[in-house]
Amino acid sequence: xxxxxxxxxxxxxxxxxxxxxxxxxxxxxxxxxxxxxxxxxxxxxxxxxxxxxxxxxxxxxxxxxxxxxxxxxxxxxxxxxxxxxxxxxxxxxxxxxxxxxxxxxxxxxxxxxxxxxxxxxxxxxxxxxxxxxxxxxxxxxxxxxxxxxxxxxxxxxxxxxxxxxxxxxxxxxxxxxxxxxxxxxxxxxxxxxxxxxxxxxxxxxxxxxxxxxxxxxxxxxxxxxxxxxxxxxxxxxxxxxxxxxxxxxxxxxxxxxxxxxxxxxxxxxxxxxxxxxxxxxxxxxxxxxxxxxxxxxxxxxxxxxxxxxxxxxxxxxxxxxxxxxxxxxxxxxxxxxxxxxxxxxxxxxxxxxxxxxxxxxxxxxxxxxxxxxxxxxxxxxxxxxxxxxxxxxxxxxxxxxxxxxxxxxxxxxxxxxxxxxxxxxxxx
Amino acid sequence: xxxxxxxxxxxxxxxxxxxxxxxxxxxxxxxxxxxxxxxxxxxxxxxxxxxxxxxxxxxxxxxxxxxxxxxxxxxxxxxxxxxxxxxxxxxxxxxxxxxxxxxxxxxxxxxxxxxxxxxxxxxxxxxxxxxxxxxxxxxxxxxxxxxxxxxxxxxxxxxxxxxxxxxxxxxxxxxxxxxxxxxxxxxxxxxxxxxxxxxxxxx
Numbered sequence: 342x343x344x345x346x347x348x349x350x351x352x353x354x355x356x357x358x359x360x361x362x363x364x365x366x367x368x369x370x371x372x373x374x375x376x377x378x379x380x381x382x383x384x385x386x387x388x389x390x391x392x393x394x395x396x397x398x399x400x401x402x403x404x405x406x407x408x409x410x411x412x413x414x415x416x417x418x419x420x421x422x423x424x425x426x427x428x429x430x431x432x433x434x435x436x437x438x439x440x441x442x443x444x445x446x447x448x449x450x451x452x453x454x455x456x457x458x459x460x461x462x463x464x465x466x467x468x469x470x471x472x473x474x475x476x477x478x479x480x481x482x483x484x485x486x487x488x489x490x491x492x493x494x495x496x497x498x499x500x501x502x503x504x505x506x507x508x509x510x511x512x513x514x515x516x517x518x519x520x521x522x523x524x525x526x527x528x529x530x531x532x533x534x535x536x537x538x539x540x541x542x543x544x545x546x547x548x549x550x551x552x553x554x555x556x557x558x559x560x561x562x563x564x565x566x567x568x569x570x571x572x573x574x575x576x577x578x579x580x581x582x583x584x585x586x587x588x589x590x591x592x593x594x595x596x597x598x599x600x601x602x603x604x605x606x607x608x609x610x611x612x613x614x615x616x617x618x619x620x621x622x623x624x625x626x627x628x629x630x631x632x633x634x635x636x637x638x639x640x641x642x643x644x645x646x647x648x649x650x651x652x653x654x655x656x657x658x659x660x661x662x663x664x665x666x667x668x669x670x671x672x673x674x675x676x677x678x679x680x681x682x683x684x685x686x687x688x689x690x691x692x693x694x695x696x697x698x699x700x701x702x703x704x705x706x707x708x709x710x711x712x713x714x715x716x717x718x719x720x721x722x723x724x725x726x727x728x729x730x731x732x733x734x735x736x737x738x739x740x741x742x743x744x745x746x747x748x749x750x751x752x753x754x755x756x757x758x759x760x761x762x763x764x765x766x767x768x769x
Numbered sequence: 770x771x772x773x774x775x776x777x778x779x780x781x782x783x784x785x786x787x788x789x790x791x792x793x794x795x796x797x798x799x800x801x802x803x804x805x806x807x808x809x810x811x812x813x814x815x816x817x818x819x820x821x822x823x824x825x826x827x828x829x830x831x832x833x834x835x836x837x838x839x840x841x842x843x844x845x846x847x848x849x850x851x852x853x854x855x856x857x858x859x860x861x862x863x864x865x866x867x868x869x870x871x872x873x874x875x876x877x878x879x880x881x882x883x884x885x886x887x888x889x890x891x892x893x894x895x896x897x898x899x900x901x902x903x904x905x906x907x908x909x910x911x912x913x914x915x916x917x918x919x920x921x922x923x924x925x926x927x928x929x930x931x932x933x934x935x936x937x938x939x940x941x942x943x944x945x946x947x948x949x950x951x952x953x954x955x956x957x958x959x960x961x962x963x964x965x966x967x968x969x970x971x972x
Contacts (some may be wrong), residue, residue: 358918374897466861477916491952495896499917504901504950506914512904513914514950528952532898584941603842 348742349734352430352494352726353627353735354501364596366746368726382725387750388707396695406671407719408756411678412763414700415444415718419677420652426638427451427679429627430730430742433753434631437680439650440761445651448667449665450635451628451682452647457660459625460594460636460646467723469612471588471622477509478621482584484520485609487544487594488626491528492684494600494735497626502588503532518580522547523594533705533716535577543567545600548607553612554578571598586622593628595763625734628723629682634733671696679703682751685710704756721753805867807846808856815840815863816913820882821855823943831855858882858962878966884941885959886926892955893932899947899956900933902928905940 347359350482359381368382390405391503392399415421417420423441427450428433441448447469452460467751476483483502490497498519501560506513521533522544539547543566551565555578560563562571581587595604601734608623627633636646643649647657648665660669668674676699685693686709696745697714704719705711712718722728727748731741780786800806808831816834817840825831830848835841839873842855842864856864857880873879897917900906905925907914919927925940926933926947933956945958 358916360919370930372927373917374931375897376893376929376931377895379895383930489896493897495894496917499901501916504898506907506918527892531952531954532950636907726910752781 343481344743344745345701347373347745348732348740349381349724350630350723350732350742351377351381352630353633354494354496355732355738355740356370356500357740362369363745366727368749377495382721384706384707387723388708388712388718390696391717391719393717394715402717405687409763410761411702411717411719412700412760412767414676415440415446415678415760416764416767417444418444418674418700419676420668420674421446421676422665422668422674422678423448424684425680425682426635429753430631430723430724430728430732431634431638431739432730433680433757434635435642435759436761438642438753439715439765440581440764441649441756442651442656443761443764444641445654447648447650447652447663447665447668448492448639448643448662449648450639451632451687452636453660453664453666454687455593455599455628455632456596456625457647457664458602459591460730461602461603461660462609465602465607466613468676469609469616469622470624470736472738473501473624473734475586475622476624477501477505477510477765479509479586480584480588481510481516481589482518482520482581483579484572484587484589485521485529485533485626486522487524487591487596487598488526488590488592488596489529490525490590490592490626491532493592493628494626497590498529498532504591518584520577520580523531530735535573535580537569537573537577540568542599543569544595544598544604545607548604548611550574551578551581552607552611552614555618570732580620581615582618584619584621587615587619589621589623589719590626591623592626598626631732633735634731634739635735637737644720666692672698675691675699677701678709679705680757681705681714682710684709685712685714704753705745705748719756720750721756722748722750724753728754730754779916785901786851801956803868805851805853805869807851808842808864808866809843809844810841811862811865811870813835813861813863815842816861818860818879818882818942819944820858820860821864823882824858824962825853826850826878854880860887876966878964881963881965882943882947882960883961884943885936885961886935886938886941886947887957887959888933889953889957890932891953892953894953894955895928895931896952897928898922898929898950898952898957900924902943902950904946905942 342363344361347361348357359374360372371379371382390401392401408736520535521530522537524541546567564571612621613621640646643656648663650657650663701715702717703715706723725742729744827850833842853866853869856869899919912918943960944945947956948958
């Protein structure tokens, strides 16, 4: 069976133009999708059934048993952490937040190690953003800062920015200028009109220099700013000022570089300065397909986008204190539920070691690094393949992923609802 | 010194020398028929295949520009080495130089271009930059250039199973847009230029 307009649930681009061929409960062909999408749909390495660690070995258990034991672990804990959520859909995330509230737990999503600083900067100075459709139809200057879309969001350039013909930009890459700013040459810098190589950790200074230039204070710029020549800074600033519509995209290379949220604040303020001359927007390159959704869901229920602590009975948010890495590093939490993410592969070693010490339960379709730190893993259906639900694209546009076939796995929502029901009953 | 002046005076005032100098009979300066000058326009319509540019071995010697009268090749004489390959490569006989066009007609020969596209699937990320930027794809299916959604298999390039796939290599015009915009250096276009003995009606 050939299914058109399938939504890819891999990265924040949420491409919704894939053509997928399905045979029974297997995907046999994917058209239009990038290599990452192809692997996501065609990959066939799912965990067969729930597993539990028992005496140094794994044993298969039933879903009911695994769910009951997970609920028991969470109920026994004094300070449980519910982490992940970016790889599942909004409906399941909602149950997660309710579960955290009933348990008095900390709930955090993967923004905590990627675009958390971006959100903190946006909380300080706002977000002059736009949808990717606006960029596609209008932008004649595109800046990628600390991001390598060719590797992380392969179709970003061909679907939304550089190569895509738009309503007002009929001749795509011939009319658009692309600037890539990074600490090293990347695949994306290969196709850029201007590559700005910044010294590691020098982003804040370069952003400040650009702000000064846009403000008309060229004479105060030193000949070299963190490895970038004054002439190149003038050239980039002039290119941005001369744009009819500019779009600024930044990645983890800027959010996690020294300066963190202050880098982003500076970038947003540069965008603001540029708006005195022309139209300019700024957007984060969100990684997980629904990480934006987890921020949305958390915010509309709790008021905070990530790192929400319910220990006081009300929602409390203090990045640096209630963020997962800090909680784990301090050895504070005594049970962890990981949903749709892989902290074992991405967290610092001390955090991974603590995850291995405490009872950790993972709800994920695949075996990953976190599996090796967990006590129980419950395999579920993959959203966008055998489960459906709502996700938010990196620009905040909600898109409903589709269920391509009826598989034999329960979905995230089903499993979480069962855990929630048990916890709710116990807590009264 | 006075001797040499006398010597020169004697030499130049000889009657024989003066006669030769004033009434010398040399061969007339006529351009021989086989002389190959810089290519010039024949007046035929340029179809913008750019084969002249592709065949030209001298950098910057020829380009094809759009004028109010249509596309037109432009020769830069400072760079042109008068090899005549552009004249032979042009499928429409837009250029002329010496007797190249005539001899091509009598000998029944022509220079023929064909193109081959190689995709290194190890390097290709399936980003679709090539397929979206491809000007041939843009003419076949405008949805393709508006974001990479392939709605027909008539395309030259499309992304299938996460890799760029060449569907109709015969449609390639050799512009190398795909090659220049591949971030992974995964796609390469080979321009094959061969001299062929063509049937008469093709000339």
